[in-house]
Amino acid sequence: NAGVMQNPRHLVRRRGQEARLRCSPMKGHSHVYWYRQLPEEGLKFMVYLQKENIIDESGMPKERFSAEFPKEGPSILRIQQVVRGDSAAYFCASSPGGDYAETQYFGPGTRLLVL
């Protein structure tokens, strides 16, 4: 059973460009979570999605950031007009769904560098 997949693993963007980060959850998982890790800080919750629904985006910046988890295909975290402060590691996690206490399984992360 393949784990959580994220791509690309590394992404370099210039200021003002768009960044698209993809996450494929584990097979059978319908819940996806995105976390961001800034340098020398812990992972911080950004958004929680189920298929075609955003459940909680309280940790996501109000502007330039959006997330989706369509019926088919991976979850996408989109950052428009990137700035240097967006440079971070972005981790995706998934869980089967149905119980808030269940374990979240993490992907390897996407390291975004904004020049």
Add this chain to the structure above:
Amino acid sequence: GEDVEQSLFLSVREGDSSVINCTYTDSSSTYLYWYKQEPGAGLQLLTYIFSNMDMKQDQRLTVLLNKKDKHLSLRIADTQTGDSAIYFCATRRSDYKLSFGAGTTVTVRA
């Protein structure tokens, strides 16, 4: 300050025990976790403990929880080179949001 804090680095000799410490601020935390991240890989759940427990042992791993002091530790017995990794402490209330520390990089030297 951060909700979850841990020291950034730990160096240990092969065969010795490693102890990684973590402090947290949220007294409502009901689940407390240790994750391991090897280079290029995702975070792997090592173990977790419920807040109504004070100790959990799983083979070479021992988790100790001092709820009064909001202190969590992970002890790895007989540390091996394969234990070199970043170890993250994380807490959760009753919902789905995990709060992580910045991670402790453990280096095992021969």
